[in-house]
Amino acid sequence: MASLAFELKGKSVYVAGHRGMVGSALLRRLAQEDVRLLTASRSEVDLCNQAAVFDWFAHNRPQVVFLAAAKVGGIVANDTLRAEFIYDNIAIAANVIHAAHLNGVEKLMFLGSSCIYPKLAPQPLREDSVLTGPLEPTNEPYAIAKIAGIKMAEAYRSQYGSDFISVMPTNLYGPGDNYHPEYSHVVAALIRRFHEAKLSGAASVAVWGTGTPRREFLYVDDMADACVHLMKTYSAPELINIGTGEDVTIAEFARVVADIVGYRGAITFDTSRPDGTPRKLLDVSRLSELGWCAQTSLDDGIRRAYQAFLSS
Numbered sequence: 015m016a017s018l019a020f021e022l023k024g025k026s027v028y029v030a031g032h033r034g035m036v037g038s039a040l041l042r043r044l045a046q047e048d049v050r051l052l053t054a055s056r057s058e059v060d061l062c063n064q065a066a067v068f069d070w071f072a073h074n075r076p077q078v079v080f081l082a083a084a085k086v087g088g089i090v091a092n093d094t095l096r097a098e099f100i101y102d103n104i105a106i107a108a109n110v111i112h113a114a115h116l117n118g119v120e121k122l123m124f125l126g127s128s129c130i131y132p133k134l135a136p137q138p139l140r141e142d143s144v145l146t147g148p149l150e151p152t153n154e155p156y157a158i159a160k161i162a163g164i165k166m167a168e169a170y171r172s173q174y175g176s177d178f179i180s181v182m183p184t185n186l187y188g189p190g191d192n193y194h195p196e197y198s199h200v201v202a203a204l205i206r207r208f209h210e211a212k213l214s215g216a217a218s219v220a221v222w223g224t225g226t227p228r229r230e231f232l233y234v235d236d237m238a239d240a241c242v243h244l245m246k247t248y249s250a251p252e253l254i255n256i257g258t259g260e261d262v263t264i265a266e267f268a269r270v271v272a273d274i275v276g277y278r279g280a281i282t283f284d285t286s287r288p289d290g291t292p293r294k295l296l297d298v299s300r301l302s303e304l305g306w307c308a309q310t311s312l313d314d315g316i317r318r319a320y321q322a323f324l325s326s
Contacts, residue, residue: 030082034082034190036125043239079123099156122167127182130157138296186231189235201271208275211279225263228263236308243304254304256301269281
């Protein structure tokens, strides 16, 4: 694994997707660095529009790029907006990566998603299991777009010597999460559900599935810290997983959320709802070897996420 010191100090750094949960966490972390931050709202530059992206890059000339922009959503959105998910995400990756190449960007980081791994890949998920088997059908368009981005970063490194790297964060939560009742991910969905149940005095809250699947959760500010660490220290074609290396059952997780929110009723399990993959845990040994590990415990992270929810 190539480890190479890269100096961020004094550089102009563009965070694509700065209004999302991931992008806003990157902005918070980069505020601690001596860099000139560049952002552009969707009204300023539509990342799906090649001409607009090329024009913005030529005009602003960022030296470093964190590519965190994506069209994202939960299982319902992924499965129903299939054409939008594949088109928008391939367009964003293709436009930004090629513009970075054309304008001499010194270093770029592409952020993937854990759905890039085959549905039945061995656990914990190792970086080299990409493309070794079929994907989960519900989010296949999104996964293929993310794999295309990873392969583009690899190809530009191989053909042009571009210092483009890819990282793969696990399930994220924290400030800036989406609490939509239908389209949110499990952490935000449970925080909202337990909070509303506490306010209404509901006797019980139903959690989807059996509660037995195991999931890994990473506080988003830890993810941002890992990204900055890797931007400074890592340079190689292989993607790097970002996670805690630990998982919990959905039932255990639900109890942690209920306790922190202050919900005292019963937790039941709606077994008519799907469980999804039995386990989803990342192998983070490459990241550990590069000198980084997560600092925020699940309890502390959920506490902070709940405070962010209350103030949102």
